[in-house]
Amino acid sequence: MQQWTCGPAVLPHLTDEEIKHNLSFGHQNLGVLQVVTAHLTSDASWLGRDAAEVKAKLVEVLINYRSSGLPANAPEKSPVFQAMCDHAALPMPQEGFKGTKKRLTDLQLEYLMDEMRGFPEIGEEVEDLQKKCHVTICGSGVHGISVALRCQRQGIPYTILERDTDLSGTWHQNIYPGVRCDTPSITYSFSSDPNPNWKYYFAYGPEVKEYLKNLCDRYGITQNVVTEATVESATFDENSSMWQVKYHKDREVKFIDSNVFVAAVGQLSNPFIPKIPGQELFEGQACHTARFIRDLDFTGKNVVVMGTGASAMGICPEIQKVAKHLTIFQGTPQWYVEIPNHKVEISPEEQCCMRFVPFYERWYRFQTLRQILASYVDVLTSGSEANTMLEEELTKYIKRKVNFRPDLVEKMVPKYPPICTRMLVDNNWCTMMLEENVTLINSRAKEIGKNEVFGPNGEAVPADVIIYATGFQSTRFCTASLKVFGKGGVELSEDWGLEPTAYLGLTRPNFPNFFMTYGPNTNVSSGGSIIWCAEIAGRYIGECVASMLRKGYKELAVKHEVHDEYNHYLTQELKWTAWDDQRCVSWYKSGKFGKVTNNLPMGLEEFWARTRVNLEDFNKK
Numbered sequence: 278m279q280q281w282t283c284g285p286a287v288l289p290h291l292t293d294e295e296i297k298h299n300l301s302f303g304h305q306n307l308g309v310l311q312v313v314t315a316h317l318t319s320d321a322s323w324l325g326r327d328a329a330e331v332k333a334k335l336v337e338v339l340i341n342y343r344s345s346g347l348p349a350n351a352p353e354k355s356p357v358f359q360a361m362c363d364h365a366a367l368p369m370p371q372e373g374f375k376g377t378k379k380r381l382t383d384l385q386l387e388y389l390m391d392e393m394r395g396f397p398e399i400g401e402e403v404e405d406l407q408k409k410c411h412v413t414i415c416g417s418g419v420h421g422i423s424v425a426l427r428c429q430r431q432g433i434p435y436t437i438l439e440r441d442t443d444l445s446g447t448w449h450q451n452i453y454p455g456v457r458c459d460t461p462s463i464t465y466s467f468s469s470d471p472n473p474n475w476k477y478y479f480a481y482g483p484e485v486k487e488y489l490k491n492l493c494d495r496y497g498i499t500q501n502v503v504t505e506a507t508v509e510s511a512t513f514d515e516n517s518s519m520w521q522v523k524y525h526k527d528r529e530v531k532f533i534d535s536n537v538f539v540a541a542v543g544q545l546s547n548p549f550i551p552k553i554p555g556q557e558l559f560e561g562q563a564c565h566t567a568r569f570i571r572d573l574d575f576t577g578k579n580v581v582v583m584g585t586g587a588s589a590m591g592i593c594p595e596i597q598k599v600a601k602h603l604t605i606f607q608g609t610p611q612w613y614v615e616i617p618n619h620k621v622e623i624s625p626e627e628q629c630c631m632r633f634v635p636f637y638e639r640w641y642r643f644q645t646l647r648q649i650l651a652s653y654v655d656v657l658t659s660g661s662e663a664n665t666m667l668e669e670e671l672t673k674y675i676k677r678k679v680n681f682r683p684d685l686v687e688k689m690v691p692k693y694p695p696i697c698t699r700m701l702v703d704n705n706w707c708t709m710m711l712e713e714n715v716t717l718i719n720s721r722a723k724e725i726g727k728n729e730v731f732g733p734n735g736e737a738v739p740a741d742v743i744i745y746a747t748g749f750q751s752t753r754f755c756t757a758s759l760k761v762f763g764k765g766g767v768e769l770s771e772d773w774g775l776e777p778t779a780y781l782g783l784t785r786p787n788f789p790n791f792f793m794t795y796g797p798n799t800n801v802s803s804g805g806s807i808i809w810c811a812e813i814a815g816r817y818i819g820e821c822v823a824s825m826l827r828k829g830y831k832e833l834a835v836k837h838e839v840h841d842e843y844n845h846y847l848t849q850e851l852k853w854t855a856w857d858d859q860r861c862v863s864w865y866k867s868g869k870f871g872k873v874t875n876n877l878p879m880g881l882e883e884f885w886a887r888t889r890v891n892l893e894d895f896n897k898k
């Protein structure tokens with residue numbers, strides 16, 4: 278039975294005055310308020326009314342709900358459901374998305390409603406067979422947590438091994454000033470466990486960490502996490518059909534045997550630091566953004582930042598405020614968009630709406646995802662009208678923001694189409710370039726000395742601190758973190774060579790009962806949040822394990838032909854995307870010919886549909 282995860286009724290303890298107050302003050306999303314009012318009254322005319330009318334009506338409706346204690350109807354049961362869906366595609370003025378006139382396809386709607394329900398379990402619970410199984414999960418970021426959530430719900434015993442001192446992965450490791458989400462917080466949360474307490478529309482790192490830690494405490498996941506446990510390898514034993522996981526903890530080598538092994542180690546957890554001549558001579562402080570030295574103070578210092586990707590975008594404006602001078606070495610210029618509410622706090626009143634107005638949070642999420650579904654194909658298509666228009670708009674934007682300064686325009690406007698690299702959110706990047714204490718060098722650093730970094734022409738830049746915002750070993754996937762030996766002792770990094778592939782990014786032939794998350798071609802780079810990938814992966818893996826238990830299989834290994842056919846399809850699909858453009862260098866590309874190995878070349882709904890487990894895809898034992 279599919280259940281709605283939130284929004285059944287108004288909290289009974291709210292007084293009439295509190296309900297009025299929360300709807301009268303603070304910013305609320307008008308489009309969402311209109312949909313919610315139409316939903317609760319079953320009257321589509323509310324979709325066209327103004328804010329004052331809608332709010333007054335909603336107060337009346339909520340007081341009635343509060344007094345009656347009756348639950349609200351599920352959205353799809355509403356007689357005005359289709360009108361609500363269409364309306365939820367209108368522009369969101371505060372959020373910076375454009376409206377769409379496209380109607381959702383049946384598949385898109387089916388997917389969205391499943392997400393709105395929190396991706397409920399498929400099939401029945403696994404009962405007495407549970408004791409016969411154990412799952413080891415390596416990594417406690419959002420993917421590890423998602424798999425653990427599924428195991429927890431199905432009663433399947435599991436252990437998470439985490440090499441760091443605390444859980445939450447990216448959000449524990451990235452503590453540099455300014456670290457934050459660049460996807461909306463409302464979608465950077467599990468659909469099954471929305472967070473009504475987000476303080477910002479785009480949450481800062483510590484807020485995300487707090488959300489994930491609370492979630493793990495609430496579901497009892499925390500007690501199954503072993504921290505400071507570094508997995509060295511996982512080896513499949515063909516006689517027992519078990520994985521032997523070797524790890525280091527407390528300076529001892531330990532082993533754990535499991536039926537299923539999941540490498541949930543992320544694409545962005547192993548920093549990449551380029552080798553630069555003289556690096557070891559440097560006498561100042563130096564660190565990668567993901568290994569930031571706590572309390573590192575930039576005040577009055579000459580700071581050099583290598584890189585201009587997402588992490589540089591986050592940290593540089595913070596450094597500029599206090600540093601004597603900030604010099605940025607740019608390998609690749611970036612495209613970025615302005616999002617009006619990027620740094621805006623969610624008002625306490627709107628937080629209350631998220632919490633107590635039935636379906637406000639759900640429709641907000643629906644609206645955000647709806648925009649992503651609508652724009653995915655057009656803007657991503659290389660050479661399309663939408664992509665060309667975006668390039669023109671963004672070029673104008675950069676020029677205007679840097680006051681048409683020719684030197685900055687020349688350096689900052691990319692010479693490849695937008696979306697080809699990760700689209701960033703402008704974090705005062707352009708305006709920061711106009712400050713006197715900032716220099717942008719359009720090249721990688723050539724050499725490093727004791728107290729300086731040398732530019733392409735040998736010019737010396739004084740440096741007290743060097744920050745490497747140089748990204749991660751993204752294209753090695755889990756093989757950057759550990760060794761995985763499948764059937765016949767084959768090692769994963771050798772098996773897939775320089776162009777990693779997997780079926781659904783999750784599993785590979787010859788590696789039975791092994792799953793990787795955030796694997797090859799799963800990155801939703803053109804919208805959507807990685808928590809979405811994590812939920813999809815968690816459900817797939819949970820369902821595979823449950824199927825093994827129900828049917829009594831010891832092994833599930835994806836068939837070669839299924840893997841090959843899927844990857845042939847991906848290769849064809851990638852050809853029309855801007856990611857494949859030969860002019861740009863990005864962390865999505867791998868191998869000799871720059872194959873796009875990281876991104877998912879299909880809409881959210883298609884991947885959602887493909888990741889319903891089909892046991893015919895597997896060889897079984």
Ligand SMILES: Cc1cc2nc3c(=O)[nH]c(=O)nc-3n(C[C@H](O)[C@H](O)[C@H](O)COP(=O)(O)OP(=O)(O)OC[C@H]3O[C@@H](n4cnc5c(N)ncnc54)[C@H](O)[C@@H]3O)c2cc1C
Nearest residue numbers: 416418419420440446447458459460508542543546758807
């Ligand atoms: C600064 C930053 C901002 C980001 N912002 C966004 C955003 O706004 N929206 C978005 O969708 N995505 C964002 N991302 C991408 C982000 O990586 C994903 O959203 C998500 O956190 C990935 O989760 P994960 O579980 O796959 O991996 P991670 O969070 O990287 O977790 C992997 C875990 O595995 C552990 N591990 C690795 N190797 C081993 C080993 N051998 N033994 C034991 N443990 C191991 C690591 O310590 C880590 O805790 C951002 C990434 C960064 C770096």
